[in-house]
Amino acid sequence: MVTYNVSLANKVVLVTGAAGFIGANLVKRLLNEFDSVKVVGIDSITEYYDVRLKYERLQELSAYGDRFVFIKDSIAKKGVVDSIFTDHHPQVVVNLAAQAGVRYSITNPDAYIESNLIGFYNILEACRHYGVEHLVYASSSSVYGSNKKVPYSTDDKVDNPVSLYAATKKSNELMAHAYSKLYNIPSTGLRFFTVYGPAGRPDMAYFGFTNQLREGKTIRIFNYGNCKRDFTYVDDIVEGVVRIMRHAPEKQNGDDGLPIPPYKVYNIGNNSPENLLDFVTILQEELIAAKVLPDDYDFETHKELVPMQPGDVPVTYADTTPLEQDFGFKPSTSLREGLRKFAGWYAKYYGTFK
Numbered sequence: 001m002v003t004y005n006v007s008l009a010n011k012v013v014l015v016t017g018a019a020g021f022i023g024a025n026l027v028k029r030l031l032n033e034f035d036s037v038k039v040v041g042i043d044s045i046t047e048y049y050d051v052r053l054k055y056e057r058l059q060e061l062s063a064y065g066d067r068f069v070f071i072k073d074s075i076a077k078k079g080v081v082d083s084i085f086t087d088h089h090p091q092v093v094v095n096l097a098a099q100a101g102v103r104y105s106i107t108n109p110d111a112y113i114e115s116n117l118i119g120f121y122n123i124l125e126a127c128r129h130y131g132v133e134h135l136v137y138a139s140s141s142s143v144y145g146s147n148k149k150v151p152y153s154t155d156d157k158v159d160n161p162v163s164l165y166a167a168t169k170k171s172n173e174l175m176a177h178a179y180s181k182l183y184n185i186p187s188t189g190l191r192f193f194t195v196y197g198p199a200g201r202p203d204m205a206y207f208g209f210t211n212q213l214r215e216g217k218t219i220r221i222f223n224y225g226n227c228k229r230d231f232t233y234v235d236d237i238v239e240g241v242v243r244i245m246r247h248a249p250e251k252q253n254g255d256d257g258l259p260i261p262p263y264k265v266y267n268i269g270n271n272s273p274e275n276l277l278d279f280v281t282i283l284q285e286e287l288i289a290a291k292v293l294p295d296d297y298d299f300e301t302h303k304e305l306v307p308m309q310p311g312d313v314p315v316t317y318a319d320t321t322p323l324e325q326d327f328g329f330k331p332s333t334s335l336r337e338g339l340r341k342f343a344g345w346y347a348k349y350y351g352t353f354k
């Protein structure tokens with residue numbers, strides 16, 4: 001079982017992407033759970049999706065007073081990252097800032113290079129020069145590309161990305177490995193599997209489906225609904241991140257006297273793939289229960305079952321055995337419970353049906 005070798009007591013934690021969906025939930029959890037932690041958050045508030053959501057997440061975090069310092073700027077600016085490290089000396093860094101999304105990388109590749117590669121490089125350089133106890137960073141399940149073997153395991157080969165987004169995430173793992181080896185920086189990469197929850201990302205399918213159903217539009221369900229995906233509730237992701245932050249890979253030297261890279265990569269997913277059609281059925285039931293949709297909503301006429309999109313994979317889910325073995329933890333929120341919370345939030349935020 002795990003030994004927690006990084007204490008968060010009286011520490012400064014840098015969270016990049018702090019106004020983002022996972023980032024804001026992580027900051028809240030850290031400030032709630034660890035009384036003496038101070039969090040420095042940076043986010044450039046990109047306009048990839050409605051920025052009001054990001055400002056509202058930050059508004060909630062302002063309740064923690066000076067235990068949370070927010071900097072609205074980009075990690076792609078080396079001077080900005082350097083000054084955060086000289087001014088605040090973070091001992092633990094969680095890099096979540098990134099340009100996310102697979103489709104957007106076709107039309108906006110620059111955003112991925114800037115945030116995901118240059119930004120991450122700046123974080124690595126700062127960790128090298130200022131020294132940190134642990135660097136944790138977001139990778140993605142998209143590194144598995146169109147691998148056929150399921151569940152996806154961190155032992156599988158992931159050399160065939162099928163989007164620029166995936167290529168940048170895989171590059172992050174490679175860059176972190178080099179820095180762990182060269183400068184003995186303990187680093188842990190986390191491959192998240194489809195994260196959902198209240199105040200989540202409007203670009204993701206569950207959120208888009210909800211908007212479309214509410215507007216009376218028809219949603220298109222690919223592969224006739226026979227796709228299986230791992231959907232991971234945001235609180236489970238945050239729980240995993242907090243546990244992992246507190247356990248850095250051990251520094252050790254090899255027979256040659258040089259450091260063995262203190263480097264790890266984990267999957268964080270549900271390890272229980274859900275059929276897409278079941279997923280949308282539960283979603284619409286919960287939207288009706290939350291009064292986002294009327295009681296007599298005719299779901300059958302608002303869904304269209306269509307063939308698979310080229311490049312899509314029918315079943316993807318995470319092998320989470322290493323996470324369970326090392327941390328005694330596995331995401332456990334059921335889809336119904338998670339979607340109920342999302343629907344409840346959506347009803348409050350956008351209003352119930354008129």
Ligand SMILES: NC(=O)c1ccc[n+]([C@@H]2O[C@H](COP(=O)([O-])OP(=O)(O)OC[C@H]3O[C@@H](n4cnc5c(N)ncnc54)[C@H](O)[C@@H]3O)[C@@H](O)[C@H]2O)c1
Nearest residue numbers: 017020021022043044045046074075097098115138194195
């Ligand atoms: N949500 C998921 O399902 C999922 C799945 C796999 C991986 N991830 C990864 O997890 C991380 C967090 O994802 P999320 O869902 O919270 O996304 P998000 O878009 O809500 O959060 C990312 C935040 O980073 C900020 N950002 C982007 N570029 C920046 C820059 N150069 N400098 C500073 N801030 C910048 C954005 O403004 C945004 O608020 C990302 O790295 C993402 O790639 C998420």
